[in-house]
Amino acid sequence: MSVTSELDDTPRHAPARRVGAPVNAIAGIVAVGAALGIGELVAALISPESSPYFAVGSTVVDHSPLWMREWAISTFGTSDKLTLFVVMGVVIAVIAGVCGVVERRRPPIGSVVIVVFAIVGMITALGRPGATATFVLPSLLGGAAGVVALRILIGILTLDAGKDESGEDPVDTDDPADAEDRRGGLGAPTSRRFVLAAAGIAAVAVAAGALGRTLLAGAAKTLADRNAVRLPAPADPAPPVPAAADIGVPGTSPFVTGNADFYRIDTALQVPQLTTGDWKLRVHGMVDNEFSLSWDELLRMPLTERLVTLTCVSNEVGGDLIGNARWLGVRMKDLLDRAGARPGANMLLSTSSDGWTCGTPVSAISDNRDALLAIGMNGQPLPIEHGYPVRQVIPGLYGYVSATKWVVDWELTTFSAAQAYWTTRGWSATGPIKIASRIDRPSSGSSLRAGQVIIAGTSWHQHTGIARVEVRVDNGPWAPATLAADYSDDTWRPWKYEWHATPGAHTVACRAIGKDGQVQTAALADPVPDGATGLDTRTYTVR
Numbered sequence: 001m002s003v004t005s006e007l008d009d010t011p012r013h014a015p016a017r018r019v020g021a022p023v024n025a026i027a028g029i030v031a032v033g034a035a036l037g038i039g040e041l042v043a044a045l046i047s048p049e050s051s052p053y054f055a056v057g058s059t060v061v062d063h064s065p066l067w068m069r070e071w072a073i074s075t076f077g078t079s080d081k082l083t084l085f086v087v088m089g090v091v092i093a094v095i096a097g098v099c100g101v102v103e104r105r106r107p108p109i110g111s112v113v114i115v116v117f118a119i120v121g122m123i124t125a126l127g128r129p130g131a132t133a134t135f136v137l138p139s140l141l142g143g144a145a146g147v148v149a150l151r152i153l154i155g156i157l158t159l160d161a162g163k164d165e166s167g168e169d170p171v172d173t174d175d176p177a178d179a180e181d182r183r184g185g186l187g188a189p190t191s192r193r194f195v196l197a198a199a200g201i202a203a204v205a206v207a208a209g210a211l212g213r214t215l216l217a218g219a220a221k222t223l224a225d226r227n228a229v230r231l232p233a234p235a236d237p238a239p240p241v242p243a244a245a246d247i248g249v250p251g252t253s254p255f256v257t258g259n260a261d262f263y264r265i266d267t268a269l270q271v272p273q274l275t276t277g278d279w280k281l282r283v284h285g286m287v288d289n290e291f292s293l294s295w296d297e298l299l300r301m302p303l304t305e306r307l308v309t310l311t312c313v314s315n316e317v318g319g320d321l322i323g324n325a326r327w328l329g330v331r332m333k334d335l336l337d338r339a340g341a342r343p344g345a346n347m348l349l350s351t352s353s354d355g356w357t358c359g360t361p362v363s364a365i366s367d368n369r370d371a372l373l374a375i376g377m378n379g380q381p382l383p384i385e386h387g388y389p390v391r392q393v394i395p396g397l398y399g400y401v402s403a404t405k406w407v408v409d410w411e412l413t414t415f416s417a418a419q420a421y422w423t424t425r426g427w428s429a430t431g432p433i434k435i436a437s438r439i440d441r442p443s444s445g446s447s448l449r450a451g452q453v454i455i456a457g458t459s460w461h462q463h464t465g466i467a468r469v470e471v472r473v474d475n476g477p478w479a480p481a482t483l484a485a486d487y488s489d490d491t492w493r494p495w496k497y498e499w500h501a502t503p504g505a506h507t508v509a510c511r512a513i514g515k516d517g518q519v520q521t522a523a524l525a526d527p528v529p530d531g532a533t534g535l536d537t538r539t540y541t542v543r
């Protein structure tokens, strides 16, 4: 057989140069390379833990028997991890080559193999610590890129073989390899088109993978830094949370939101990577004493621990952009006192390491509420996406005017002199959280049995507190709900209501009444410019 491995263009009227399985295998390797490169890049935008390559490697490490780990460490020493990744690379390359060959012979089996590996990648990534649904994206998008690349490359090779057969390219009809070509076999001349496509895809794959790796290395450094943090005990601990702070109805939000379940809102496409060593807070502007604060200095200050319910101004009526956590931090007022704000300075303009800005009324810090420069969330250092290493938490104000994550700069200024990120985009300069309540269960549209039905949800009016929640069925009277224990004015308050449901279609609404007597309004308002209003209303069919 006149099989060579030359990859250059086939000159007209020259004996066709043939390549076989190796070119199909190269197509497979390039395609799988594209899948891995794109996967790493997407992972870098989500979390180092979501990298399919890393996730599979870590899962292998976590599940390998002790003797195997001991053996790997004693044989390869500190290069045991490198060895693992090299072995994985070789195994993947072999499988990728096979993918290319079978895709050519029996399409779309090669693509199917890539899809299967993508699914394994997704499942493995979902099993990593702190995994969220977004962890499937690297494998999903990487797998899609791999299948597309494989189809393109094998498509070109198949087309080349077809041309070969139709006589566009000279062929030696006596050559047994041609018969193989006509069967979609292994031997076919390699066109310039294939070489260009393969080289182009390989270049994109390498660039994406290298960029992803670089970003992931930064992220891994922050993760390691965070793992090394030991939070000091609070000088002023949070009052213990009684069991009765929960309403105890399945299907309702727990009183304390877990870190992994806490809503996340920010403008950061790439989560800022800031280590405690890199962190500094610069305090300047209308102050008597400008100063800079390091992480170590911050940790030497007395720490306060409080539960505070954070809410996003974009939360729709009945929405879930709200969470309640136990925060640990330094009182912002202590730092303000140290700086000595000049009279007239009514805005604290805070800036994050990625340049996002937030304007907070100085009065909301100096009025003795528990405004915290937080370093801990539910007993852990802040999760990186929730502002590691330092963020603000201020009871009673929507996040966009109070909760700066990755905060590195404080400027004392005035509302007439400065505007913050969202204020220049149509949102109100001040953002006190509006009183609200929500129905958590049963979910809208549920089909219910006649008889006793428990309606349950939560309510909030941060820094004022909830006095009552009322429920109304159809156009009936407002009836009082049963409230969970009153933990604090800065936290939400769950409630439940026992309804004697009768057959038919029913509408149920709830409303909160604050400790200041304010009644949640039924008037509808959009989130823009300063928070949604209206009543959370659900319809149920009762049989």
Ligand SMILES: Nc1nc2c(c(=O)[nH]1)N[C@H]1C(S)=C(S)[C@@H](COP(=O)(O)O)O[C@H]1N2
Binding pocket: 262, 263, 264, 265, 266, 267, 268, 310, 311, 312, 313, 352, 353, 356, 385, 386, 387, 398, 399, 400, 403, 404, 405, 406
């Ligand atoms: N650096 C930075 N901090 C930010 C934001 C942001 O976009 N960038 N968004 C704010 C908004 S709008 C809200 S609601 C809260 C959400 O905090 P969380 O993601 O920890 O729930 O963060 C605030 N802090």
Ligand SMILES: [Mo]
Binding pocket: 265, 311, 312, 313, 314, 398, 399, 400
């Ligand atoms: Mo927000």
